[in-house]
Amino acid sequence: MSKVLEGIRYSESHEWVKAEGNIAYIGVSDFAQSELGDITYVDVPGEGEIVTKGVEFGALESVKTAADLVSPVSGKIIEANGSVIDAPELINQDAYSAWIVKVEMSDPSEIDTLLTPEEYGNIAK
């Protein structure tokens, strides 16, 4: 049974977002990491790249498959998590502490359109 963390929001494509003011930390859910299996490569653009809600901005590769990362919010990447890029296994170990990119949101109200932990728990089965 995969874990759904309280206090953050989710997308239908299995990303999570933790907002601090207009800054969003984006990662993938525990369900996503368990479906992917051992993640071997994190492919994300660097600082300054513009991301758009609902649009693919990177990819994860695992031993089983490759999956697009779809941005749950719009804005500008202000940091890609170097530790996770160097050690993708961090996502498998704890999906909710292994944020992948930090985004400065252009419209923080987009957060409210995302799934609540309860709603996400119903689809991540």
Add this chain to the structure above:
Amino acid sequence: MRYYDKLVFELGKSGRVAFSLPEAKTGAVIPAELRRSSSPALPELSEVDVVRHYTNLSQMNFGVDTGFYPLGSCTMKYNPKINEEIASMPQWQGIHPLQPDSTVKGVREVYGKMERCLSAITGMARFTFLPCAGAHGELTGLMLMRAYHESRGDSARIKVIVPDSAHGTNPASAAVCGLQIVVVKSRPDGRVDVDDLKPLLGPDVAGIMMTNPNTLGLFERDIKQIAQLVHDCGGLLYYDGANMNPLVGVVRPGDMGFDIMHLNLHKTFSTPHGGGGPGSGPVGVCEKLADLLPSARTSAYNGNFSVILKAYAYILMLGRENVRMAGRLATLNANYIKESLKDVFKLPVEGVCKHEFVFDGLIDDGSSTGQNGATTLDVAKRLLDFGFHAPTIYFPMLFHQSLMIEPTETESKETLDSFIEVMHKIAMEAKNDPSILHNAPHNAPVGRPDETLAARQPVLKFTV
């Protein structure tokens, strides 16, 4: 099987040779600054050591000549030996692609007759034999699709529609060709959702790529309607020939409305596949694209002639009357296995399949024993213990535990029955003690390589 894992670099001794070449006289030709100062670090072995090395390695291999190989969507059918015999005739073997046409009339005749055979089988007007594999054919076909639209001044068509069950090569080829990929969903019955397709169609659509039967082994019954819709919006239909085997001599892609297609001679037409290659992916086009064929020059010379020759031998061996039996028997075999195993494996889409089908893992994976349940990977690994090649696993990605089985037409009922028996046994093991499966294979020379480590820290060259 004796375990053997030596590298050729670990064998031999300095100064040992298998073959003595005459002294090179190129010294004067190659300028001094381009000549290497030290000898390359090549293995130095006697002939018998080389022969034993590769013979030992070959015995570690599993092929369709070794046993049953039900690898879905790959059509690992038996390669009749007469194909090889014909392709090995010295009359073919000594030819060179640059020799004058007048000296290779027989080769030209094979190309010409093979084109007529493939046109008759598929309903396409013309074929090119340049592409050397399926994905190469896809790229060639998509280049023709672009060339068609551009020749009409219709340069806004940049999107290619691909079903969510498609082979991964379809979107990959479209991306390589500089086209954008749009995914069309499948319905619960595993077929393309026509209602989902309609809003995707418009003046920016170059075409749609489809496999029929699709990767679930299901015939796309709405194909005529889909063809009409795509043509009405000005797009073309591309047929991925990977699953052509059940249809040969029965239905023709050209009659379904497809404009461009490729065939995998190394699947449908019984030439060696995978590591046994090389392959051949001839591309056929309908009449309105025939003049564009020379514009897609995707390989030097004229493709892999020996493969085309072997496939031609296969077609002539069967003849017009019998060629259609292959697909029918492949379909019968697939349905026999499906119906015999659906009591222990989840069958997501009921009904008659074509040459292959997909299970979604075990019905009872043994998790009620308190242990972790047995996965599709575990089932695949356990099959190796019984001398069967594993099916395709975790594809298509429509399901979480996909297990895709394609027996092909050449297997006897006894072979199918022994596979079914083993699969039942594995299902029983999973139910009672899934750890047997978690630790499989127990008899193979290599158990479970650490794929994660290999992907994260690949060792790409041999170091002493």
